[in-house]
Amino acid sequence: MDHDATADVNAPHSMGTTIIGVTYNGGVVLGADSRTSTGMYVANRASDKITQLTDNVYICRSGSAADSQIVSDYVRYFLHQHTIQLGQPATVKVAANLVRLLSYSNKNMLQTGIIVGGWDKYEGGKIYGIPLGGTVIEQPFAIGGSGSSYLYGFFDQAWKDGMTKDEAEQLVVKAVSLAIARDGASGGVVRTVIINSEGVTRNFYPGDKLPLWHDELEAHDSLLDILNASNPEPMST
């Protein structure tokens, strides 16, 4: 394990979580699940992985909760100073680069993948993906976290350029919901944050209100309700 560095070349770290960032004509939509796990236990089933950095820039955090939190705290602090010195809102690109500075120079110690998304008056809505290692890559949409493995094919097919705000948000909710269905490390509610010239909107989609996928059943209060319904299925052995 120690000396054969090449043994790890084809084994990327998988990170608990599903996070998504999508641009649309006018801004960005960020989305995430809400499960924080320690091993097999769900430590927090309603976490908020979409974190504010400034009025107009938010990030989605994945990987180590501690690492992503400390990075976001530092970047928020730097961006705050930068905004004061600049005299106007920071750009999304600057925020992304600040995340890069921390992620890249501490690449041996950090284990966090981050999606930076926001709106500024120069470039409009922008999404930057910053995976492990500290590469910065500007994308029309970005996915991250362990749940994202199940979404590459979905986005290849479902992503379209020039979506409206509602189309983009529906896509994000559907995608996080699909990932939650298959990824054990993702679950809970779907949170979205929409950022555009008008401001920021937070939305909340509780787990029981998400669409049902293959092999999933309608939720009931009790079996008794099913048995007492008009056309009950007889209990079978």
Added chain:
Amino acid sequence: MVSSQSESGLLSSEGDSQRTQYPYVTGTSVIGIKYKDGILMAADMGGSYGSTIRYKSVERLKQVGKHSLLGASGEISDFQEILRYLDELILHDNMWDDGNSLGPKEVHNYLTRIMYNRRNKFDPLWNSLVLGGVKNGQKYLGSVSMIGVHFEDSHVATGFGNHLARPILREEWREDLSFEEGVKLLEKCMRNLLYRDRSAVNKLQIAKITEDGLTISQPYSLKTFWNFGAFQNPTVGAEGSW
């Protein structure tokens, strides 16, 4: 999940000291050839994350100053850092405002020093680089690896390109290739890499640098050929084989 710090206890004191890292987001082969008017270079636009092809629009060919073109394979974050070093190098070169500008040979040497010195500190920039350019009519093409091994040649490649593209180039490269012939030759190599390199993606750029300047093509894809008789029913007479 693997810890990225190797804790060997007795031998290393951790804390701030860096050790050899692991690459995360990587680019595959780069190929470069000299041709009649200058240098041609090709690289696909893939950024792999282990065995996943995670990014499909990564530009791995970049201009450096007036006279050089850099292509990189390996860890993309380290490539982005190298571009920043080169940015600073070119900036200071321009600030002399003396009419002189760094040529490809000098840039290649600078990169070699960076890569080798990092290797000596056991903290490499995990890249293999191809550096080409033309200055005062002189064509130059070289490569540098992550441990500082550097070559200068008429055709160079990184990674799989060394195994799959160089043999083709050894057979078919000539000093007086035209632009069209050079492009066709590079495409032959890139198609071969597309067939045989698992981390290759079918979206590439070809860049040309001559005395007159540099152009990087728009991204495009190559046709592939699968319609061979031998591919139709390869296991007839030997069911279960492959």
